[in-house]
Amino acid sequence: MKASTITGIRTLRVPERANILWVEIETAEGLVGLGESFRGAAAVEGQIHELVAPSLLGQDSRNIERIHRHLMTPYVGFGASSAEMRAASAVDIALWDLMGQRLGVPVHEALGGLSRDRIRAYNTCAGYDYNSARDRRDIRAGEGAIGPYDDQVAFMQRADELAHSLLEEGFTAMKIWPFDVHAPASGGQVMTLEDLKKGMEPFEKIRRAVGDRMEVMAELHSLFSLPAATRICQALAPIRPFWVEDPIGKMDDTAALVELRRAVPGMPICASETLGGKVAFRELLVAGATDVVMVDLTWCGGLTEARKIAALAEAWARPVAPHDCTGPVTLVASLHFALHAATAIFQEVVRATLASWYRDLVTVLPRVEQGFCHPMQGPGLGTQLQPDTRRRAAIRESRS
Template sequence: MKIASLEAIPLRIPFTAGGRSDAAVWGKADLQTADSLIVKVTTDTGVVGWGESFGFTAIPAVKVVIDSILAPEMIGRDAALIEKLMLDQQKKFHVFGRSGAFLFGLSAIDIALWDIAGRAAGQPVHQLLGGSDAVSLAAYASLIRYSDLELVRKNVRRALDSGFQHLKLHEIDFDCICAAREEAGDDVEIMLDVNCPWSVREALDMTARLRPLRPRWIEEPVWPPENYAALGGPAAMVEWRYFDLEAQLYGDAIIPKNGTMAVPQAPGLGLEPNADVIREYRLR
């Protein structure tokens, strides 16, 4: 089963987030659209797999890398040899870095190839990877950065009213984090993702201030992000970016309900992108 074609499809979908967002790593202040890049891999037997790339404002760069470099390398290769294919590409292009557009593009293709493997085998991908009897997973509402006390309170309440019992903030202001804890109460888990604003000393000082608020974890606390010696390793949940997209690429299949996300049980990834959403929101 060979890779016959590989298409990178950029999407831009409007969203609302319960108020004006602050500028952060995902883009400028008051951002009102979410960019994403999905990848369609088709085999010579007609099996189609779908993947999606991380990227935010780097989506145009990821698309260029896929279209001009990665796709030509992969067309004609055996779609079943996923591990070898990914390792070959990482070794060949490692001089361009171990993160950024190349790895984002490879990740999307990797997901699509696993989707193909699952569809070809007639099994969900999670069964191919060892199996699980889980039918749902806990999800946390990942709020954007507001840098505004009242907007933080409002959107914490909105997430709790939607059924979430785990929240992640992107706030870096201590008073905003306190406001979130006050609104959420003592029984709701709160995590922080601050996107590397502090030195190790600053992070230690802030951690001491935050300890009474009992954050489950503090994500990306230090600059540079590769300072692994300063970091720990928390247990994982599923992140759900908490804003209201104008359209859902996968319908309601992966929208959390009461703070949990259903585990797809159909073959492959168990999801099929909505062709109408792709057609309407595709960037030309």
């Protein structure tokens, strides 16, 4: 048996972060690679132990491309960010962690080295518990903050103060989603003038408070019809957002995106954390449907697929921006990718989670200073699960 042979696969979950699943891959040489998945943790766990593990155990962990190709082409579930895709992503990240550990270098060096020494960060203005449980947290009038970085409450109620707070910490870009609370009334089909005015208020407060010192991204979370998204984008035009992200549901509808771009010329579109696999991104690029390519490494196919998507984006002269509003291992892997990919322009962070539960789960987090993320140090990803995380986790194993 080769030292790099895969001998065990382990998944771990903690109840208070129900959306997160960690994957650990063991080799005969005694190394352990760490990966992460997000959303539908139980489904991904089942996929890993029932379908992935039987094909993975006994394989040489160095053959990342071979394993990746196999996991990315299942008989079903190969499209979008399915449970199959999310499982493949987690495994791929763990294999790259192993590769870096084996070579004694950080993952970004194993990928081919740095394209930059640091990368600009933007703060996604979520709160402490946004997205990590089974249900997303939406903020309405009157809800109070639960801590100094409860930025979702802040952008809904005092966006001007929030913008000043971020500037004081060195952030010069932020993302907010004040239109989301108005989508359920019509299922996202209609954006009334009254709701449009309410949704615009945070953007207008930010511009009045800090002017052009702050870039603002508008997140629409794939909640809106083409007419509703068009109306929102037209209203946002004077604010000059850096991008409007995922404006329609769903983001593989390239025809609707092209129509939106025709209706609101010059409005930068960002797409999409929700897509999986390079083919979906190729279709966006061929259609001219996006200005910025966003990838989530735990949904798109991992580091291996993200590199291919970034190469496609570069061929179409589009920048890339990795997503993180999920888990700490995703952020770490994304930063390795963002520092390596030639056309990456931002790394998304959530200062609330960096200051709280992310640090409770893993041993090392990225260094974020004055609005920039700096490279991780040490071999592989450069982080591991905290001992207490492991003690609290429900563990399921597959072994050869």
